[in-house]
Amino acid sequence: MKYVILHADGMAAHPRQELGGRTPLQVASTPHLDRLAQAGELGLLASSPEQHRRGSGLMGTAILGYDPKKYYQGPGPFEAASLGVAVGEQDVAYRCTMVTLRADVQPGSKGGLNEIKKLGPHVVMDDATAGLISTEEARELIEAINEQLGSEMIQFYPGLGHRHLMVWGNGKSRAVCTDPQLLVGRPIAEALPTGEGADFLWKLMDASFQILRDHPLNEERSAAGQKPANCLWLWGEGRALFWPSLSERFKMAGVVVSQSDVHRGLGIMAGLEAVDGSRLAGGDLRTQAAVALEELVKKDFAYVHVELPDEVLYGSDVAAKVKAIEAVDRELVGPLLDGLAKLGSHRIVALCDFGNVQQGQAADGPGFFAYCDSTVSPSAGAGRRFIEADAQASTVPSRDATKFIVRLFAKGS
Known part of the structure; x- marks a missing residue:
């Protein structure tokens, strides 16, 4: 028996006016996800995000069987695990996001980047991805920051694109920090x-601005009409906790297949082997499906995580989101289901959630799932689709996300 969790991160949404009151999933053509909804069990995942911290990796923590209220500190420790950075018991790991800040244009003021003297009033979050800065450019800037701000207590580590890591040795873990995606177009002062x-974190962020605003690479980006990565935004903080291993708990070998550092790190903390990102061909969905199937020949379980491209996830083009969802269904889900059938008996749960941020607001809404067991006769779900409305209309009781994995691996269920 092979076991798969397919996590479609951030693809759920509320109805959109520009789609005639429908969601992107409703508009998209998703025959393979719909096949799961029709053949198996479709329903909502029960979780209580209001009772614990929001952030990347929250749903992944729950669906792998860990209670977020106990095990979820924030995405920082996941980033560290993925990057192979050792974090001590008293250390605090922060997500370190490269952003673009600008001066808030006031009446009679010219506005612009150079008018900012320090972080505070009249500074606006212009872009929470620094114009989708490349990994190569970002690495140069992170190295410059670490050279000037790094110490025995503070270290910065390069990640991918605009997402990086800071570790504060023997640091404070009770600061309240904000996801920069929630601030786009808004003053950062509050x-x-x-x-x-x-105070220490604020000083680090301000110091990063003083270093980055005049960095030659940012001057080149500005001259080329690109947004400068002129500040490091610290958030997603947490200490690295000990997680009981899934492999030991369920006596199986498992793997995480994801382009996301957060979800790779989440899998590593859960005791799964992480597929090296170089095998995933820069986000090619068919390659991701093929790699997952290759791993399932050798292993019992795969946690396959996929999310939409950053430019779609954080952009306002809803038509692009529809196309991206269709690509996931066509290029990842279809080949994965066909390959699983060739491997023999299997169970798969596909889940979809709202992610962290949608249209500049904290995302909210229940995740939903489709669960199929190839050894059980298909249910009578003709016409049912893998969409928010059909999951909400299902007569299946809401399932506790943290307990779903027990059902996935249960004998005879």
């Missing part, structure tokens, strides 16, 4: 770190 250790 969202700077607060609480224990906030």
